[in-house]
Amino acid sequence: MTDLIRKSASELAELISKGEVSSVEVTRAHLDRSAAVDGAVHSYLYQNPEASLIAAAEVDRARAAGEITSPLAGVPIAVKDNLTTTDAPTTSGSKILQGWVPPYDATVVKKLRAAGMPILGKTNLDEFAMGSSTEFSAYGPSKNPWDLTRIPGGSGGGSSSVVSSFQAPLAIGSDTGGSIRFPGAVTGTVGTKPTYGAVSRYGLIALASSLDQIGPVARNVLDTAMLQDVIAGHDPHDSTSLPESLGSMTAAALKQDVKGMRIGVIKQLSGEGFQPGVAARFKESLNLLAAAGAEIVEVDCPSFEYAIAAYYLILPAEASSNLAKFDSVRFGMRVEPNENATIERVMAATREAGFGPEVKRRIILGTYALSSGSYDKFYGAALKVRTLIQRDFDAAFAKADVLVSPTAPTTAFKFGDKIDDPLAMYLNDIATIPANLAGIPGMSVPNGLADEDGLPVGIQLLAPAREDARLYQVGGWLEKAHEEIWGKRMIDFAPELEVK
Amino acid sequence: MAKAELMNYEQALEQFEVVIGLEVHVELNTNTKMFCGCKNEFGNEPNTNVCPICIALPGALPAVNKTAVESSIKIGLALGCEIAPTGRFARKNYFYPDLAKNFQTSQYDEPIAFEGSLDVEVPSGKVHTVLIERAHMEEDAGKLTHIGGSTGRIQGAEYSLVDYNRAGVPLVEIVTKPVYGAGAEAPELAAAYVRSIREIVKGLGVSDARMERGNVRCDANVSLRKHGAEKLGTRTETKNVNSLRSIERAVRYEIQRQAHILANGGTIIQETRHWHEDKGATSAGRPKSDADDYRYFPEPDLVPVQPSRELIEALRATLPEKPADRRKRLAGEWGFSELEFRDVVNADLLDQIEETVTAGAKPQAARKWWMGELARIANESEEGAVPNITPAQVAELAKLIEDGKINDRLAREVLGYVLAGEGSPAEIVAARGLEVVSDDGALIAAIEAALASQPDVIPAIREGRMQAAGQVIGAVMKAMAGSADAARVRELLIEMANK
Structure with a gap:
């Protein structure tokens, strides 16, 4: 069974559909893998192997009866723990929600169930998705399977480590400023933040509503595309979800053609200040694309300079309001002070005990940014920057079909390196944040290994809103080109984990 | 609660000009709530009309009720307002347990309707034109019941119960511009204005408009200034005025209370006041200042409401x-x-x-x-x-x-x-069997019986003293337990007299 866990989702789907292997067998193989390695990696916050197997058995039955015809039917999946699930606690990485079992499934979870995809468990994340390393999870960090002393990226480090340690072929992530793409880059995996509104946010515990987007996480571009096709689509429960379909990502991933495409290199994100190995691999990829007949153009995005500043006003502002509902009145933790337990004191005591340091930091930031007297200076100014960034992208996409940059300035850093320096941590997301501010789709694809540390590097692809298919087309081609150069998939360079 | 000292009403009006402003909340009678599919129904078991959205469970998102938008547009049109081609919702942030999200989703700087007017007739027959500043959509909060403690408020209560059935019920808040020139009729105008709003929303069929159920609620702003002064005086906002009569009384009370304070060199505190119908007085509530910081910002979970020209015109055509x-x-x-x-x-x-x-x-x-x-x-x-x-x-x-x-x-x-x-x-x-008896036989028998004890009546009628007939008619009615047709009895009696 160990070879099953190394297979891609599309391969597994084919084996299952041919009847060569059952969903129960595939699911069990991944559960066994978790039993062997997750003690070390800590991708999961919750698993219920029995329930996963029961779901897989039901999928096998339904598939045999012809009731499920989804392309990924039978392939199991891990879900980030900020999506509500009726059969598993949903904590969003916070103590304040410890043990809370939602009474409803997120729309994406419903879609996974309807597609016959057994859920293997809920993956770890920085508390309420605030962080780049999972070090802010209230339940301890996840580890990078490439080097257990390093971070797996964040906030979706549970989802990136779960696929890169072969505990799941697929995972669901959410990306507010890079939480899918950065973890993808540092674990040698693929992750897409779709166009804002392409995937319903209903049931995603909100960080910043105008920036959050759920997306697919996998080990290759095709699997990522297939998963996006399963979870995308209009949802009347999410007013911001797009009414129209964006077409087939799977078909785009299979095109693998970049000839004649205009690839834009963002001047502000073209390698300066990046780790040498990151910059070197990025330049190589540009040469590969040019050699394949793509046209490389430089684009100027002057407002990107202010992106992080704007992001760290808009995000905390929305988060401070979104997190107000955690007040102990209706669900979750309740802490009653020993004396004089007024409603205000109970709310305050609960939030004091239930929220971690990064969450408190951002609530305070956001509350301040929205307060009268500060609004125009901070929140209002940030909205203006947001508009300017959107204009930068509009101008850039007039010259280029797809924009590229390194996904992150560095390879995976060590635990503890940035935990006490919020600004350094925030700067990680310098390349990924603009896409969230503009609502456009972005993808991180493995881009070789850095010479200096042998760790994976990612390349980020960006496309205009609704043109997610372009990412898959270029991403699929890049992936193939790298495999030819490196001789195997990037993930296959990862060291074997010690099996318990 | 001690009743404040009041100035005589006529004296108050002699010294001060009254300016009022009215905020009326109208609960819409849509089938479902503003942002979710829960029933919008009064009087159900507590917390039965609730879902992840209206009790703000993590992950839930709002979606705007289309009928509520249409009802709001109708109200706007009926008040002669402009309808905004696009309008965003905003979040009004404050912590209070009747507000599940700890923010209220409301329209802030982009109301769906603005700049209208309403002609209101007061009991004297005079018609005042009240200018409407805006009508905007928002959601109602849940209902709190405070148990224990003496204040009846959350402070001091042993514990409080929350019923979220009302949370998320669609509201339209109609806000007037300051109303000048009503003089002594200001209290009557306030009540007549709310009555007109009630008539309008009832006529539109968009609200049950029952004040006793809180379908229509009024907050009355009152301020005084010296006659001829330009600057508006400090206002108070009186809440909990739940009948037309109490609106009138509350406004009158505030005029007299404020006049007394001002005339004695005091200052009015800008605050919310509560009306107590039983005591006929207002009491101080929360101090309210323009510095109240609700940290409004545009609601990122909703797209702007953008009614088309066609929709607006179609709704205009349905106005009664x-x-x-x-x-x-x-x-x-x-x-x-x-x-x-x-x-x-x-x-x-x-x-x-x-x-x-x-x-x-x-x-x-x-x-x-x-x-x-x-x-x-x-x-x-x-x-x-x-x-x-x-x-x-x-x-x-x-x-x-x-x-x-x-x-x-x-x-x-x-x-x-x-x-x-x-x-x-x-x-x-x-x-x-309550029909009047007009059977002549029965009536004649009763008349003859009555005449037997009043022999003077026939001669009197013959002499033209018709009032004498009354005694007989009364006797007949009495004898027949009120079921006699009095007009017929009279006719028969006259006939008999003229024989």
Whole structure:
């Protein structure tokens, strides 16, 4: 069974559909893998192997009866723990929600169930998705399977480590400023933040509503595309979800053609200040694309300079309001002070005990940014920057079909390196944040290994809103080109984990 | 609560100009709530009409109720407002347990309707034009019940219960511009304005408009300034005025209270005040200043509401007659005197009388019943509730009298049975055998019996002293337990005298 866990989702789907292997067998193989390695990696916050197997058995039955015809039917999946699930606690990485079992499934979870995809468990994340390393999870960090002393990226480090340690072929992530793409880059995996509104946010515990987007996480571009096709689509429960379909990502991933495409290199994100190995691999990829007949153009995005500043006003502002509902009145933790337990004191005591340091930091930031007297200076100014960034992208996409940059300035850093320096941590997301501010789709694809540390590097692809298919087309081609150069998939360079 | 010192009302008006401003919350009668699919229903078991959205469970998202938007547009149009082609919702952030999200989703700087006006007639007959600043959409909060403690408020309560059935019920808040120049009639104007709003939303069919259920709620802002002063005085906002009568009383009270303070060199504190109907006074609530920081920002979970020109025009076409036009029309159709008509308006009985007339009654008969016997019964009842009778039943009662089937006295008796729920007037007359006796044989026998003990009557009638007939008619009515047709008795008596 160990070879099953190394297979891609599309391969597994084919084996299952041919009847060569059952969903129960595939699911069990991944559960066994978790039993062997997750003690070390800590991708999961919750698993219920029995329930996963029961779901897989039901999928096998339904598939045999012809009731499920989804392309990924039978392939199991891990879900980030900020999506509500009726059969598993949903904590969003916070103590304040410890043990809370939602009474409803997120729309994406419903879609996974309807597609016959057994859920293997809920993956770890920085508390309420605030962080780049999972070090802010209230339940301890996840580890990078490439080097257990390093971070797996964040906030979706549970989802990136779960696929890169072969505990799941697929995972669901959410990306507010890079939480899918950065973890993808540092674990040698693929992750897409779709166009804002392409995937319903209903049931995603909100960080910043105008920036959050759920997306697919996998080990290759095709699997990522297939998963996006399963979870995308209009949802009347999410007013911001797009009414129209964006077409087939799977078909785009299979095109693998970049000839004649205009690839834009963002001047502000073209390698300066990046780790040498990151910059070197990025330049190589540009040469590969040019050699394949793509046209490389430089684009100027002057407002990107202010992106992080704007992001760290808009995000905390929305988060401070979104997190107000955690007040102990209706669900979750309740802490009653020993004396004089007024409603205000109970709310305050609960939030004091239930929220971690990064969450408190951002609530305070956001509350301040929205307060009268500060609004125009901070929140209002940030909205203006947001508009300017959107204009930068509009101008850039007039010259280029797809924009590229390194996904992150560095390879995976060590635990503890940035935990006490919020600004350094925030700067990680310098390349990924603009896409969230503009609502456009972005993808991180493995881009070789850095010479200096042998760790994976990612390349980020960006496309205009609704043109997610372009990412898959270029991403699929890049992936193939790298495999030819490196001789195997990037993930296959990862060291074997010690099996318990 | 000690009653504040008040200045005599006339004196207050001599010294100060009154400026009022009214905020009316109208609960819409949509089937479902503003942002979720829960039933919008009054009186259900607590916390039965709730879902992840209206109790703000993590992950839930709002979606705008289309009917609520249409109702809001109708209200805006009926108030002569402009309708915004695009409008965002905003979040009004504050922590309070009746507000599940700890923010209220409301329209802030982009109301769906703005710049309207409403002509309001006060009891004196004078018509004031009240300018409407805006009408915007928002959601209602849940209902808190505080248990234990003496204050009846969350501070000091042993514990509090929350019912989220009302949380998320669609509201339209209608805000006036400052209203100047009402003078001594300001209290009456405030009440008449709210009555007009009620008539409008009821006529539009967008709200049940029952004040006793909180469907229409009014916050009354009152400020005073010296005559001729330019700067507005500091205002207070009185909440919890849940009937037309209390609006009038509360505004009058605030005028007198503020006048006393100002005249004695004091200053008015900008604050929320609560009206206490039983004590006939307001008490200080939360200090309210413009520095209240609700950290408004655009609601990122909703796209802007963008009603099309076509939708707005289609809704405009469905608007019923304006209340002022309707009054004019009814006054013409009914032929009441000006005073009679105004009394009907002030008694808030236009609807009932119109429906009664539509059901076949003569306008004067309908007026007589609603303004007379039924009003008396309503006044005597503890809650001043509307009597348990339909306009159709009143019309039927009037018709029975008109046809001579019953007389006034019998009619009152029948009415008692109708109110007791025994059925329609005709059914009751039939079942209880209450029809007047107009059988000449029976009447003549009764008249002869009466004449036997009053032999002077016939000669008196013959001499033209008709009032003598009254004694006989009274005796006949008494003998026949009121069921005699008095007019016929009189006719027969005269015939007998003239033989």
